[in-house]
Amino acid sequence: MNANTNSKFDLKVFSKTVGWSYRESLPDNLNPQLSAGIPIQFMKRYGIVPICNQNDEFIVAAISKPKQLDALDVLADYYELPIEIVIMPNDLVADLIQQLAENRRASSQKLLQDSLENESIHQVLDQIQDVLITDSDHPFIIRFTNSMLAEAIESGASDIHLEPDRTGMRIRFRIDGMMQDRANASSHTSELIASRIKVMAKMDVSNRIHPQDGSLTITVGKSPRDLRISSVPTPFGERVVIRILGRAEQHTDLLKLGMSDEMVEKIDTILSQNEGFLLVAGPTGSGKTTTLYAALHRIDCNTRNTMTIEDPVEYHVPGVSHVEVGQNRNISFGDGLRSILRQDPDIIMVGEIRDGDTAGTALRAALTGHMILSTIHTHDPAGAVIRLLDLGVDAALIAETLTAVIDQRLIRLLCPHCKQLIDDQNHYSPAGCIHCDHTGYKGRRALFRFIGIDQSLRSAIRNRDHDKIEQLVTCHCDEQLKKHANLLIEKGLTSLSESQRILQG
C-alpha cells in the first residue's frame, strides 16, 4: 500500500465506491467485453479502465488519477453497480487502454464486415440508445454509419440526407428521385454520425460553422462506389448530404436508358461530325449526365481525343480524359475548358453550363473544330435555348453552333413484384411490397425528346425572338414525351398516375 496515495485520497467522498486497493502490475482478470460500451477517449481522459464484474455485485476499475470523481460516478451509473477502485501507475493504465483500443480496432473491422452484410440501421440505432458514446470512432457509430451507407447503396439510393431538427435527426434516402424516411436518431447520436462521415471523407471535424465538401470511396460487395459529402451548418446541427455516384456499367447504353433507335441514329450522326454543340436539358436529377456518358461510349476514343470537365467526375469512361473542376479545386468550368482547349481535344464534354463565361467559351470552341456536349438546367426544351440567350451569349454564335437539344425526364417503373392489373387494357397501378420499399415503383426509365436546330429556329435565335423559339420548339416536340410515356403504359411498365406526374412537372 502506498502511503502517499492514501493521504491524498479520501474514500468517504464516494458513495458509489465499495473499496480500493493499489497494485503495480497488470491485472490478469481483465474482461475486454465489459468496457465495450465505454469510449476509449473517455478512458484516456480520466485514466480509468473497467476490469471485471464481480458477480454483479460491483465493478473493479483500474484508475491512475484517483481524483476523477465524475468519471467514477459515470461508470457506476453506467453499470448500475458500485465501483471497487484499483489504483495503478499511469503507464500501466495507459497500457491497458492501448490494449483495449487495439482489440477494438480488430473487432470493428469485423463489425464493419458484418454491418455491410445484413444489419439494418434500425437494429444498430436501437443498440446505440443503450450505450454511453462520446466519440465518433466508437464501434457502434462506425457500425451504424457503415450500415447506413450499405443500406442506401443496396436500395439504389442516389442520396442520403442527414437532417438535424429540434428533436434529433431525420435520416432520409432519395430513391428513384423520391425522398423516403429511413430512421430517426437522437440529437446526441446524430452529432457523432455527422462527425464520423466527416472523418471518413477527410473533412475538418472541428469546424462545424462553415459549409464543407468531401469525398470518399466505399466498397460494397465487389464494386467500389464514390461518395460526395456536403455539410452545411443549421441551428440544430450540421446537415449532411451524401451523394452516391453511379456505377459506370449502368450507364453505357442509350437504348437501355430508353432512347429510341431513331433518336440514337440522330445522336450518332451528330457525334460523327467534327464540330457542333449537343445540349441535354432537363430539371435536376433527370439523368442528363447519364445520357452524356452513354453518348461518350458511342465515340471511338482511339481515333478522337475525348476529354471531359466535370464537377465532380462521376464515372470514368475508358479512353476518355476526365478533368475535375469545382469549388474544391478552385477551378470554374470556364477556366477548365480554356485549359483543356490547349490539349488538342476533338470532343469535349462540359458537365454543365451554369454561367455566361462557360457558355461563351463552349460555343466558341464548337465554332472552331470541336464537338461539345453539355447539359443545362431547364424545365422545357425551348427554355434551354432561351437560357443560353439569357446568359448573355452572342445570339449569332448560338444560332451558328447549336446542333440539337435533347430534353429528358425520368419516369418511375412499376415494381414487377407487386403491380396490380386494374382494367382489361393492360393498365397497372402501384401496390407496394418488400422489393420496392412499399412504394410500388422500382427503377426508372428516361423519356426523351429531340429538337434538331433547323434554319427557321436558327433565324429565331438570331433575332432573339423568344415567342418564335417557343412556338417552333413546341411544334417540333411537344407530343414526343407523351407518346413515349404512353408506350410504357401500354407495356404495363409504368402507371397512368406516374405519367401524369411527369408530364405535368
Ligand SMILES: [Zn+2]
Ligand atoms: Zn413491389
